[in-house]
Amino acid sequence: MSISQSLSGAPEPSKSKIGLSNGAIARIFTVPGQVVSVLVLVVPLLVALYMSFTDWSPTRGALFDASFIGFENYSELLIWDTRFTYAVIRTFLISVICLSLEFVFGLGLAVLFLRKFRGKSLLFSAFLTPMMILPVVVGYIFWMLFQSNGPINQVIEFVLGADATIQWFRSATAAIFAVIVTEVWHWTPLFFLILLSGLNAVPENPIRAAVILGANPRQVFWRVVMPMLKPVIIVAFVIRSMEIIKLFDEVFMLTRGGPGSSTETISLYIYKLAFNDFQLAYGAAAAFLVLIGSLLLVHLLLAPVRDQLLEVDR
Amino acid sequence: MFEKKLSPLQTIIMAVALIVVLFPVFWILMTAIKPPTDWNASPAIWIPSEPTFVNFQTLFDPDALGEYGVGGVSQPATKAVFGSILASVVSTALSVLIGLFSAIGISRYGNGSKLTPLIILSGRMFPPAAIAVPFVIMFSNVGLIDSYIGLIAIYVAVTTPFSTWMLKSFVDDLPREIEEAAMIDGRSKLAAHLTVTIPLIKGGLFATTMFIFILNWSEFMFALVLSYSNVSTIPVQLAKYVTATAGTLYGVQAALAVLAMAPLVIVGYLIQSHLARGMTFGAIKQ
Numbered sequence: 001m002s003i004s005q006s007l008s009g010a011p012e013p014s015k016s017k018i019g020l021s022n023g024a025i026a027r028i029f030t031v032p033g034q035v036v037s038v039l040v041l042v043v044p045l046l047v048a049l050y051m052s053f054t055d056w057s058p059t060r061g062a063l064f065d066a067s068f069i070g071f072e073n074y075s076e077l078l079i080w081d082t083r084f085t086y087a088v089i090r091t092f093l094i095s096v097i098c099l100s101l102e103f104v105f106g107l108g109l110a111v112l113f114l115r116k117f118r119g120k121s122l123l124f125s126a127f128l129t130p131m132m133i134l135p136v137v138v139g140y141i142f143w144m145l146f147q148s149n150g151p152i153n154q155v156i157e158f159v160l161g162a163d164a165t166i167q168w169f170r171s172a173t174a175a176i177f178a179v180i181v182t183e184v185w186h187w188t189p190l191f192f193l194i195l196l197s198g199l200n201a202v203p204e205n206p207i208r209a210a211v212i213l214g215a216n217p218r219q220v221f222w223r224v225v226m227p228m229l230k231p232v233i234i235v236a237f238v239i240r241s242m243e244i245i246k247l248f249d250e251v252f253m254l255t256r257g258g259p260g261s262s263t264e265t266i267s268l269y270i271y272k273l274a275f276n277d278f279q280l281a282y283g284a285a286a287a288f289l290v291l292i293g294s295l296l297l298v299h300l301l302l303a304p305v306r307d308q309l310l311e312v313d314r
Numbered sequence: 315m316f317e318k319k320l321s322p323l324q325t326i327i328m329a330v331a332l333i334v335v336l337f338p339v340f341w342i343l344m345t346a347i348k349p350p351t352d353w354n355a356s357p358a359i360w361i362p363s364e365p366t367f368v369n370f371q372t373l374f375d376p377d378a379l380g381e382y383g384v385g386g387v388s389q390p391a392t393k394a395v396f397g398s399i400l401a402s403v404v405s406t407a408l409s410v411l412i413g414l415f416s417a418i419g420i421s422r423y424g425n426g427s428k429l430t431p432l433i434i435l436s437g438r439m440f441p442p443a444a445i446a447v448p449f450v451i452m453f454s455n456v457g458l459i460d461s462y463i464g465l466i467a468i469y470v471a472v473t474t475p476f477s478t479w480m481l482k483s484f485v486d487d488l489p490r491e492i493e494e495a496a497m498i499d500g501r502s503k504l505a506a507h508l509t510v511t512i513p514l515i516k517g518g519l520f521a522t523t524m525f526i527f528i529l530n531w532s533e534f535m536f537a538l539v540l541s542y543s544n545v546s547t548i549p550v551q552l553a554k555y556v557t558a559t560a561g562t563l564y565g566v567q568a569a570l571a572v573l574a575m576a577p578l579v580i581v582g583y584l585i586q587s588h589l590a591r592g593m594t595f596g597a598i599k600q
Contacts, residue, residue: 029419044448132582134532149356270443287444
């Protein structure tokens with residue numbers, strides 16, 4: 001557990017044998033990485049930023065021929081484009097629901113793994129399996145499972161004892177439900193993994209002390225263990241928020257955003273704008289709004305615990 | 315309090331969770347070995363009565379399904395498999411190499427800026443759909459669209475922050491004194507790192523390489539928007555099979571899906587103990 005370690009501990013400047021300062025060596029070693037990030041991340045971002053203030057589309061010829069239209073794309077998105085607004089709200093709701101469920105299931109499973117039982121390491125591997133499968137394949141698997149003659153409907157029929165031919169991808173609610181089930185199945189193991197490593201790192205002395213002072217197991221868990229687990233929980237939430245806000249692969253395979261645009265996420269909407277409708281400039285503006293939004297979100301998430309996160313070490 | 319055994323209720327919960335976790339994997343494996351008559355049966359068949367590998371054969375020989383009287387796939391997956399291997403292996407190697415030097419640079423000589431990880435993390439949040447837009451424009455101007463060089467360049471750029479940060483966490487674990495001893499012995503800093511630092515973190519280097527391979531092998535959207543006819547990867551091919559033949563070629567699609575996930579599951583189990591570190595940019599070690 002050490003974001004702290006990676007962040008602190010600047011070495012004292014000193015001269016090397018061949019007379020290079022540490023700073024110079026740091027720069028030389030990191031040059032390739034910096035070149036790559038500038039060439040392949042910063043430059044495209046700047047191009048996209050410029051583009052978002054124009055009305056460019058591939059039919060208009062070269063990028064620099066496009067006319068500058070100021071904030072028109074942005075105001076269109078923020079004020080008039082309800083499809084964008086809905087995609088943002090939908091992505092946000094899917095994220096909140098998925099992350100809550102993943103946290104609850106992951107924590108529950110991690111707590112069970114603190115107990116003793118046979119075959120623990122084998123089961124541990126088994127429970128990690130979903131997160132090792134690529135998102136496209138996960139989407140494809142659940143697309144099969146949710147077919148109207150698929151196994152999920154069969155299980156529902158078995159439980160209800162009645163015919164159930166739910167057309168999962170024909171109704172907005174059912175399709176969103178399918179997306180959430182898929183996402184939760186795929187990423188609960190990550191919460192499980194992170195929370196379990198956090199739980200295993202909780203020192204025993206405070207727990208012993210609490211027990212001696214007469215705390216019952218419930219109190220020990222909520223008043224002693226959970227507060228110490230907080231930084232780890234935040235890390236899990238931050239990492240997962242960053243990923244789920246980009247949700248694309250699974251939804252692409254499951255529903256392509258349908259029926260209609262009822263399961264369209266932000267990424268899927270931008271993808272469709274840019275690569276189906278060729279409104280590249282407009283798509284770039286949407287992307288920047290999303291970037292600003294998610295930057296704010298993650299920094300908000302990090303803010304209350306940043307100091308704590310930076311000091312906690314194992 | 316943590317040393318108790320599972321209660322019967324907890325055992326049941328665990329068993330149910332295990333079934334939920336493994337059932338989808340079971341389903342894709344079973345579908346991949348179903349003969350065409352079982353693919354879309356209603357009600358669905360759980361375990362094929364006559365398992366077959368014809369679906370896997372069809373991926374490389376589109377006519378293999380002929381004996382069942384079913385038309386094959388429109389295009390074999392050979393190119394996609396080749397493309398996936400080429401793009402993932404090359405970009406993983408480059409990403410880890412660049413990341414290794416950055417990691418040593420930052421860990422040993424960096425100024426310890428607290429901002430860097432936040433900037434890198436922020437970079438990860440930008441939706442790929444958005445980065446893809448300028449890439450497509452720039453690449454189509456310089457002829458890199460629909461080329462493996464273009465795809466590899468993006469993969470390297472996207473995964474280098476991961477390899478840098480994961481490797482840095484391994485270098486941080488290593489006591490500085492070991493390298494300093496080598497430097498006092500008269501070796502240059504570069505030689506000390508090549509002969510001391512790198513061999514000592516080889517476990518971490520392997521884990522990082524495997525982790526970056528997982529990221530590259532799984533990547534979908536960039537491959538989707540940058541590939542037309544020359545370039546293909548397994549995820550793109552899988553999506554294409556679904557579009558082109560929705561609902562008719564379940565078994566073949568499932569076979570390709572199994573082919574796509576098999577290496578990752580194996581690699582994933584191999585580096586299981588480092589997965590948390592990779593997924594959290596080295597924030598969680600263990």
